[in-house]
Amino acid sequence: MIEISNLTKVYGQQAAIDDIxxxxxxxEIVGFLGPNGAxxxxxxxxxxxxxxxxxxxxxxxxxxxxxHSMDVRRMIGYLPELNPLYSDMNVVDFLxxxxxxxxxxxxxxxxxxxxxxxxxGLGDVLHKDISQLSKGYRQRVGLAQAMIHDPKILILDxxxxxxxxxxxxxxxxxxxxxxxxxxxxxxxxxxxxxxATCDRAVIINRGKxxxxxxxxxxxxxxSGRQVIDVELLNVSGDITGSLGGIAGVEEVxxxxxxxxxxxxxRLTVRGDxxxxxxxxxxxxxxxxxxxxxxxxxxxxxxxxHQLTKTD
Amino acid sequence: MKNIWIIFKRELRAYFDAPIAYVxxxxxxxxxxxxxxxxxxxxxxxDLRVIFGIIPFIFLFFTPAITMRLISEERKTGTMELLxxxxxxxxxxIVGKYLAALALLSASVLPTIIYAISVAMLGDIDGGAAIxxxxxxxxxxxxxxxxxxxxxxxxxxxxxxxxxxFFLVFVFFLLDKILFILPNWLVTPVExxxxxxxxxxxxxGVIDSRDVIYYLSMIGLFLFLAARSLAxxxxx
Numbered sequence: 001m002i003e004i005s006n007l008t009k010v011y012g013q014q015a016a017i018d019d020i021x022x023x024x025x026x027x028e029i030v031g032f033l034g035p036n037g038a039x040x041x042x043x044x045x046x047x048x049x050x051x052x053x054x055x056x057x058x059x060x061x062x063x064x065x066x067x068h069s070m071d072v073r074r075m076i077g078y079l080p081e082l083n084p085l086y087s088d089m090n091v092v093d094f095l096x097x098x099x100x101x102x103x104x105x106x107x108x109x110x111x112x113x114x115x116x117x118x119x120x121g122l123g124d125v126l127h128k129d130i131s132q133l134s135k136g137y138r139q140r141v142g143l144a145q146a147m148i149h150d151p152k153i154l155i156l157d158x159x160x161x162x163x164x165x166x167x168x169x170x171x172x173x174x175x176x177x178x179x180x181x182x183x184x185x186x187x188x189x190x191x192x193x194x195x196a197t198c199d200r201a202v203i204i205n206r207g208k209x210x211x212x213x214x215x216x217x218x219x220x221x222x223s224g225r226q227v228i229d230v231e232l233l234n235v236s237g238d239i240t241g242s243l244g245g246i247a248g249v250e251e252v253x254x255x256x257x258x259x260x261x262x263x264x265x266r267l268t269v270r271g272d273x274x275x276x277x278x279x280x281x282x283x284x285x286x287x288x289x290x291x292x293x294x295x296x297x298x299x300x301x302x303x304x305h306q307l308t309k310t311d
Numbered sequence: 312m313k314n315i316w317i318i319f320k321r322e323l324r325a326y327f328d329a330p331i332a333y334v335x336x337x338x339x340x341x342x343x344x345x346x347x348x349x350x351x352x353x354x355x356x357x358d359l360r361v362i363f364g365i366i367p368f369i370f371l372f373f374t375p376a377i378t379m380r381l382i383s384e385e386r387k388t389g390t391m392e393l394l395x396x397x398x399x400x401x402x403x404x405i406v407g408k409y410l411a412a413l414a415l416l417s418a419s420v421l422p423t424i425i426y427a428i429s430v431a432m433l434g435d436i437d438g439g440a441a442i443x444x445x446x447x448x449x450x451x452x453x454x455x456x457x458x459x460x461x462x463x464x465x466x467x468x469x470x471x472x473x474x475x476x477f478f479l480v481f482v483f484f485l486l487d488k489i490l491f492i493l494p495n496w497l498v499t500p501v502e503x504x505x506x507x508x509x510x511x512x513x514x515x516g517v518i519d520s521r522d523v524i525y526y527l528s529m530i531g532l533f534l535f536l537a538a539r540s541l542a543x544x545x546x547x
Contacts, residue, residue, distance in 0.1 A: 048396045051544055073398045080396075084389030088328055100317045101397040145393070 001026045001153060001183045002047065007056035009042050016042040018207040019056070026152075029179045031194030031215075032187040034204040035308050040187040041081050043204070044157050047185070048078045060153065074103070077146035081157040083139060087131035091122055091141055094130060095148060102149035116144040120174065136167035140174070147178060154184045160193060172196050191304055205308040226269050229255070230279060231292040233262040239286070240265070246282060248273030262291055314399045318407025319414075322381070326415050335377060339419040342369055347426045358434065362426055363444045363514050367507065370455055371484055375476035377415055378459030379469045381408045382541065386467035395541070405538045409460045416452045420445070440516035447513035450526040454506055455480050457533035464540040 002024040009016045017039035024030050032040050046053050047060065049069045058065045060072045086094055095116060099109045117123055120140040125133055130141060139159065146154060159175060160168045175186065175197055188194060194201045194215065201218060203211040211218075232239075240252040243265060251268040269275055276293060283290050326332040343366060350361040382405075385391040394404060427441050462476030463469075487505035490498050502508055506529070509522040 045392075050392055050396050070398045070400075073396055076396070078393070078396050080389065080392045082389055084391075084393055086325075086390055087388070088325060093324075097317070097321050098393075098397075101314070101394075101399055103398060 001028075001061060002185065003057075003059045004043070004047075005057050007043065007046065007058060008054050009039075009046060009051075010054045015054075015207050017204075020204065020207070020209050021056075022202050022209060022212055024183055024185060026183050027181070028200060029176075029184040029186065029198045031198035031201045032185055032204065033189070033191070033194055033201050033304070034187075035189055038204045038308070039207045040204060041157055044078075044081075044155050044185065044187060048076055048080075048155055049073050050080075074149075075151055076153045076155055077149065077151035079142045079146045079154075079156045079159055082161075083142040083159075085130045085138060085141060085145070088129065090127050090129050091117075091133075092126050094141065095144060098145045099148050104149055112148050112150070116148055119147075119178065120144040135162055136164070136170065139163060139167070139171055143171070143174060143178070152183060154179065154182050154186075156184065156186045158187055158189075160188070160190070168193075203304065203307055210307040226271055226295060228267045228269055228276065228279070228293065228295045229264060230267065230290060231260055231262045231264045232283065233289040233291055235263050235288050239288075242282065242286065243267060243279075246275050246278045248275045262289070314403040315407040315410065318399075318404055319410045322408050322411030323414055326411065331377075331380075332415055332418070335373065335415060336419045336422075339369065339373060340422055343423050343426070347423075351426075351429070359427055359430055359436065359441055359444060362423060363448070366420070366423070366448055367451060367484070367510060370452055371477065371480055373419070374416065374452060374455035375459045375462065375473045375480060377412050378456055378463050378476060379473040380463065381412060381460055382463040382537070383465075383467050383469050383472040387469075391541075395544075401538045401541045402534075405460065405464070405534055405541060409456060409534055409537075412456045412460065413453055416456060417449060420448055420452065437516065440514065443516045443518055444514040446518065447510045447522075450513065450523070451506055451510045454483075454526050454529040454533075457530040457537075458483070461533040461537040461540065464537040 004023070005021045007020050008018055020039070020043070032043070034040050045051050047058055047065065049065050049072055052066050061075055063071050063075075065072050086097070089097065092113065095113045096109060099112060104112060117126065120143055122137070122140055122144060125137050130138065133141065143156075143159070146156070156175065160171050163171060172193065175184070179197070186193075186197065198215060200214045201211065202209060240254060243249065243252045246267075248270045249267050250270060253266045253268075255264045255266050257264050267275070267279075274295075276295065279293065280290065282288075326335075343362065346361055346365045382391070385394060395401065424445070427436070427445075430436050431438075431441075458479045459472075459476040462479060463472040465475060466472050483504065483506045486501050487508045490502060493501055503525070509525050512519060512522050
């Protein structure tokens, strides 16, 4: 549905996004994840035809965003960063204005407004000025605006930023509900958001894509790997081989840490096995003395942190 | 065309909701009314010269005030991003907004016809010249508003938009007042560029296609520049 190939955008001297490529298939909900300033918003602004790329190509539904800008815009519903709204209008007037700009036929406009009001829960604030709405309601208005023409594609730039935890849950559920029949790209710098709403995560850092995998894969990565650090005394020679023989151990690496009494090893182990008992038995058999053993599980946060750390 | 109408409706409503429109119309009528009454009752002169003399001067301040928010406000609040990602061309956005400003200006000028009617009841008035004069006023205001729309497209600050537009409008206003310091070969082209000069031609009662073409090209040029400036986000 959306295909991004070798996309680059340069502001002045600096490349905001640098040669990125990824695809989003019809019906997917993709989380576009990265720290602030990574290039998420820039990428979304190019997909939505707000600005053209410096080089590279973006097609939406097979149409190039530069050559068929108007047709691409018709396919997309867009919630821009910070959710700008006309604060001097009331909710109904605003939705009607957007519906007209979205080329809905006169007969369908009221119907669609009513549907959006129902889905987004705007019944109580219909005739209030947008300037008087709470942040949660503003966000719902933003989503209603993006959905009013029943687009095939939704581009949501940080849809839950600045909301309180209850509102965040509300908006996420709304996105899930709305996104069922649609292709959605949703940007965020919050991991749990991707876990809660998305099928797939594309992680971007400093203008480059550093990971692109389904959430199931990422999740398996969390539960699928654990790291055990052991510190042994009374060890001689290379023992990585014999440690590697323990069931479930995939990799053994000696770590050289200053100030440790013994020698340290880091074992990468499959997630469904706890090898600590075996390590202990092995040590007893080989006459090693265990002075420290610690197990750590890698969380999605660690993966994210590792992928996006600045150096 | 339909898109222009949608933008026009929204902008006009924004003027009346804000309530910029009431302030503009009231202030305009108070100022022109004061000049008219002093001339009419105190000096006891029954002609429209004072109206057609003073309104172009008032336009200098009023037109930038009307247009200053048109584009700069949407740039500031970010709604411009919403607007230009709709299936609507930049040109339609500019023209729709511009026409709303023109409608507001016309709504301010038209009530002054009352002055013309009062004069006509008491004295002798050249009906043709009066109608031409009003047409000239609208043309002149329309050109100023196009300049103001361009000024508003340059910045996200309404204050800067006002000052830039006022400066540009003032330059065109001054052109025929600086002719005497110019070398001879420059007089004709500069005179042609002067908004005042074409207004004087029209308000004499002669609607010459040259003057009309001048105003239409000014409007076209500055609206074109405004659309380019809106599209400049593309090269940032």
